[in-house]
Amino acid sequence: MTDDAYLVLLDGTAATLGVPPVAVGELACMETPAVRAWLGAQGVTVTSSELRLVSPEETAAIPEGAERLPVPLGEEELSRLRHEMAPPSVAQLEQELLAYRSCTDGRGALLTRALAAGVPAHRIAELTGEDLAFIKAEAH
Known part of the structure; x- marks a missing residue:
């Protein structure tokens, strides 16, 4: 496992790995020259259907040979990514836990x-x- 999330180009059945980056909302890394250059070299945009963002816990599942780029995410960005990757029932419970935290802060x-x-x-x-x-x- 790595500490970085990855931008990955996936096709076919592997496309269920991770989430589209746009689903996570604004990400600081998407504005960096490295990410912009990588996207340009791959001939894709941030809205391309084959572009996925994979959390650090899931990087072992990235198919060998898939085009990938490590991207550092802030704590809040990583939390949003994990929330988007969670099954709907878990995501709902996460929302309730966040609401609880905001009430008890x-x-x-x-x-x-x-x-x-x-x-x-x-x-x-x-x-x-x-x-x-x-x-x-x-x-x-």
């Missing part, structure tokens, strides 16, 4: 602000569903 700061504003700990526990002991621990 800043939780401690919110509890601290509520306590500082004078909202009683028992009321915060009632409104948030958090354990009262946890709320009281945040107060100290």
Whole structure:
């Protein structure tokens, strides 16, 4: 396994590997001179049906002899790629987990602000569903 994702030209049955790069959204690597030159040398565009983006975990499945180019992806870009590659049921659960994370980000700061504003700990526990002991621990 490598740490890089790969742009790969695939045809036939191998075309189910990875995803079209456009499905992942904007990728910084697609604007680099190296990627532009590689696409030009291959005679394809970013919207070509045979162009696929393969995650680092899947690079071993790239057919031998397939034209490929390693591309570094940022953490957020790699997360979007993995999300696009996931089966629909898993992708839905990933969306729910991301929503959960966004709801819990800043939780401690919110509890601290509520306590500082004078909202009683028992009321915060009632409104948030958090354990009262946890709320009281945040107060100290």
